[in-house]
Amino acid sequence: MNKKIKIINITILLLSMFMFFNGKAVLASSYNLNTNSISYFDFKNGEFTRPNPTGFLNWVNSQVITKHNPHHNGYDEVYTSGEPQIVEGNFMYGDLRVKLKNEWVSIYEYSLDCKSPVWTNIGRAKTDSNGHIKYNIPDNMKLSVGTHLIKLYVEGDGTEADMYLQILDGAKKYVVFDMDGTLTTSDFEDVKQYAGEFFNSSYKAEMYPDANNVVKYYASKGYGILYLTARPYWLSEESQSWLCVENFPMGLVHTSSGGDLVLGEAAATFKANYLNSLKSKGIEFDYGFGNAGTDVEAYSSVGIPKNNIFTIGKNRGINGSVPIVSYTDYLKQLTGN
Template structure:
C-alpha cells in the first residue's frame, strides 16, 4: 500500500464534517515560514546502538510528505527517516517528536512522540485545523536531526497556481533523464523565481507537483530555499521509484484530481513535458490556463513560454489581479 493510499483511507475514516466557508485567496503563510525556535526535547539517545552508529557516519536524509486538505478534514502526515543519499538506510524502531506551528498560533504545539516502523516511517495525526498554513517539524530523539513539512488547509474555491519543477523551473529536466545528481546546484530559468513569488504575493496558493522520488525532497527544499522560492505545498512521488512516462502522467493526473477535489481552484498550471500536458488535460484544466516552457511550448494548443520567463512575467504575471479580486 502506498503512502498516498494510506493517507487517503485514513482521511476518509477520520474526516469530521464542518460547514465550510468559501475563500479565494490562500491562507497567510507568514507564521508558518517564520516560526519561533522549536523546544528542545530531553536527550534520551537512540534505542539501538546500530542506529547511533548510522547517525555518526551518515548524513540524514529525512523527509516529510506535505499535506493539503479541505476545510473540515482531519489531517495525517507521513514522515520518512533514513541516512545517506546513496545508501538510504531506514531508521527503524526509533522515537520521533512532532511539533506544529502556523496560522493563529503563538507557539509550537507538541503533537506527541511516534516510533518509526520497519520502513523508517511514522504517521502523525495533525488534527482538524482551521483554514491556514502550518509548519510541521519531526525531530529524531536520538540525534536531534529533523525533517520539515507543511500542512495547508484550504476553503472551497481557494485559488492556486501549480508548477512542475524539472525543466519547468530548472533549466535541466532531471525528471526526463532520471539523473538527479545535480539538483542541489541546478540553475533556474530566468525570472522563474520571480514568477512564483509574484503569484504568492498576489495571494495565490503555490503548489509544486514533481515526479521526483520522495527521497530527494531534502535536496529539493534546500534548492528552493536557495532560490528564494515560496515553501508551500510540494508533492513528490511517494513510492520512491523512478517513473516511466506513462506512470508519470497517471501519477500527476491522480494528484491534480486530489487537489481539485480538496477545494483548490487551479487558475494556471505550468510544465514543460508531454506528460505535463497530458495530465493537465486529463484533469480538466483549460488549455488557455496551461503554460508550457521548452521544446513543447505551445504544443496541443497550450500557452507557450518562449526562452525564459522574462516576457511572460512582465506581460502575463504582473498584470494578473490579486486572488481576492
C-alpha cells in the same frame, strides 16, 4: 526496497543523466484577486525550543547509520476540515538513504494563520522498518482551518524535517508548477545535483532565469502554490531545500510515493490523480506550468484551459499549450514592465 535494488535505481537515475502570448492567454493580472505579501519557506527555527537529544534505542542507529548526513522527509498534505489529519514522514541517512528504523519522532505544530502562534507538541510516533511514520492527529488536537507548519523532530539525535498541512473549509485557488525542466533548466538537473552529492561534489540544480520571480508574481496575487514533481519520495527534502535556496515562495511540495523516478504516461497519470484528489477537496487550479505533454495532460484533467497552461523548453507550446520562450519575457508580459 533493499540496498541492492536501491543502488540499481540510483545507478539508473545517474545514467539517465507570448510566441509569447498571441492574445489567447488569460493573464493572472486580469483576475480580481487581492495582492498579498509573499510568504517564503520559513521553518521558525528561531522560535523552536529544541529538546535535548535522548540518544537512540538501537546501537546500530547510534554508532553506524546516524554518523552520516540526515535526509529526512515530511510530506505536505491538504485536508478538508472534516477529514482525518495524518502526518507522514520518512527518516534516512547518508548518500544511500539508509532508513532509520524503530526510533521515536516528536511532532510539533505551528499555525501560520494564528495571530500569536507557538510551537505545540501534538504527539510522537516510532519509525517502522522502512523509516516511515504515519501519525493520525487525535480528534481533540485537530488543526484549525489554515496552513500549519509541522516539525518532525528525531528524538535520538535532534535532526528534523519540516512540512506543511493545509486545512480547508472551502474553495482555494492554486497555481501548479512542475519542477524538473520547468523551474530547472532540464529534466535531470536534480539528478545531477544528487549525483554530485553521491560523488562528493557541489553541483546545484540550475534554475531558469526569473523562474522564481514568476512564481512570486502568482503568490503575490493570493494564489496558493503547488510544486508538483514525479521525483521519488526520497528527494522530497532535496526538492524543498532547492526551492528555499533559490528563494521561491512557500508552497506545497508533492513527489511520487514510490522510490523511482516516474516517467512518461505514468507521470501524467500520477500528476492527474493527485491534482484531482486536491480538486475534490476544494482546490481550484487556474494556471499550470510545465515542459512536457504529460504536464498538459495532467493539468487539463482538472479543467485548466489550454490557454492557461504554459510550457517552456524544447517542447514549448506542445498540445495546444501557451509557449514560454523565457520567464524574463513572460514576467514583462505579466507586469507590463
